[in-house]
Amino acid sequence: MGEQFVLLISASIFCVGTAGFVIRKNPLIMFMSVELMLNSVNFLLVSYSSFLNSLDGQIFALMIMTVAAAEVVVGLAIILTIFRTRHDMDVDHIDVLKG
């Protein structure tokens, strides 16, 4: 696998994640899109770790996964609470903080 191929894959996954986050209205799907973006970066980090013969990239990837896991915990909790109180999962309807 060449460098160019890795970069292309990573960029494509990131764009898919971004598009999913902007387009979808279900917060769970939006969450998954965020994970997709994070993982595209992880993929890049791990690949370059192997190309450059350095462990730095893998360490960063591990840290990102940890943070993502923590974030998911918090995020899911928020989503659950919103669902319990509003019985509505459309993010466009959740605009209490409108200016």
Add this chain to the structure above:
Amino acid sequence: MFASSWLILLFPLLGFIGLSWFGSRISEKLAGLVGCGTVGASFFMTLVTLSNLLFLPPEERVGHVQTLYQWVSAGSLKLDLAILVDPLSVFMFLIVTGVGFVIHVYSVGYMHDDPEYSRFFAYLNLFIFSMLVLVAAADFFFLIVGWALVGLASYLLIGFWREKTSAVLAARKAFVMNVIGDVGMVIAAFVIFESFGTLSFIDVFAAAPGMFRPNDDTMLLITLLLLVGAFAKSAQLPLHTWLPDAMEGPTPVSALIHAATMVTAGVYLIARCHVLYELAPYTMYFIAGVGIITAVFAGSMALVQYDIKRVIAYSTMSQLGYMFMAVGIGVYSMGMFHLMTHAFFKALLFLAAGSVIHSLDGEQDIRKMGGLQNVMPLTHATFLIGALALAGFPLTSGYFSKEAIILSSYHAEMGNIVFWAIAVLTAGMTAFYIFRVYFYTFVGGLRSPGAHPHESPGIMVIPLVVLAGLALLGGLLGPWVDSFLAPVFGRVVEHHHNSVLEAIALTAGIGGIAAAGLLYMVSKDRMDLLKEAMAPLYDLLFHKYYVDEIYDFLIVRPTKAIGVFMEQKGEREGIDFTVDQVGLKVKEVSHGISLWQSGKVRAYALNMVVGMVTILLFVVFM
């Protein structure tokens, strides 16, 4: 020597503080006792100081400054809490505390049963304290402090019956008029400090003759500015309109403040600053001129008024005019002597009038009085003595003091025949109007059917008798006053004798009494004929030369119009409009910006993506 003299000021101050703090919790009797006691103690201390002063040889009696406390010391400005003890200040102490004490005692009876009895005595004590500060001041700063404080006390006392609109308005008028004078005094003090570098009387008066020639601009400026204060306080033209209105206050207040003490402050000021005034002979002429014009002007207004207190108030203005003329032509001790006798007989007249008003339940119109000589024998006798003294009847105190001034108005260096003629004319008017009041009030039959007049209680009559004694015999003090005050003025005043002029002046006085008697006793029907014959003149006098109306037209209404204009155009359409518009615009703009915060997560995300892509493109391609 005079280490305890400051106690003179302390007692009334303590009385004021005590009565203000505990006034509502103590009985009427105790409040009266405190009010009178403090002034009595003050009078006693004045006598002690006087005796100390008399032990000194005359030339050593001047210039004793007792410094109590160094208050301000900033650069060349030094202000000490100090009192000046010299014959002039002790002379004023004696009048203020002596007459003040008598009037306090009278007030115990007069204000009996007033719901705010202790407040009245608190104010009276404040006034006595303020007046003592004024005359004890050793520099121009504390002179102005006292000057303003008496104005405040006068304001509080004129408006004492605060539920009475006319009293409140009169108090306000008096205060505004006096503040005009205060401003003049303050500017005068600035000029003095600028030219002498000090405010202390002794230093200024010592330096002035060496620094300025007579009629130097600075001297004229200082003396004229001080004069604004003196004229306002002493109700001289053209700042006189507050004094008649001030009669809305309780009668003891009129007697104490608006006859015996405060209004004479202007005369005291000129006497105190005589060193400066002698360096400004033009100002002296001006003082004498205004004084004598005020005398005849006020005297003529008093001829036709029907309010017993107003007549006496105009008479006060008129007598103050005499005093101003006396100090204006340089016979200071005669002015001060007339100040003293005037304090006696004018306080007496006011208190006797108060006694009449008291017994008629507040009636002040002399047309509704009459025949009181049988019902109120003591009030009648004392009023008669006061009236005789005011008219300058021979051997009463007023005779000695007024006759001396009238003679000097011709014989003194700065006197002339015009001053003399007006002075004599005024003397005739004085005798006429006061006996007009006398005949209206005490002779004939009572013209107020429902009233039951009665003699006033002893506590009011005794002060009347004391003052009557002083008004009768005070004239004997004349030579003593001249020699006592001579060290202050640097010379013994010269008395002249001219039997022709004396006879004419005396005839004017007695003629006035006789004319009043003739007109109001013998042929009453003539009075109406005379009134009709002189209708225009009568109207002019009755409306006080329309001075109030002129002031209203020239000053009050334009000021009000400017106020209304500024309120509508300046305030509402100018300031308010601008501020409102700025606020509205800010609100509009911020509302537009706040639309960006839609609360929609996806919109935020899209914005973020677009932003990041833009930055990325920028970084890559630029």
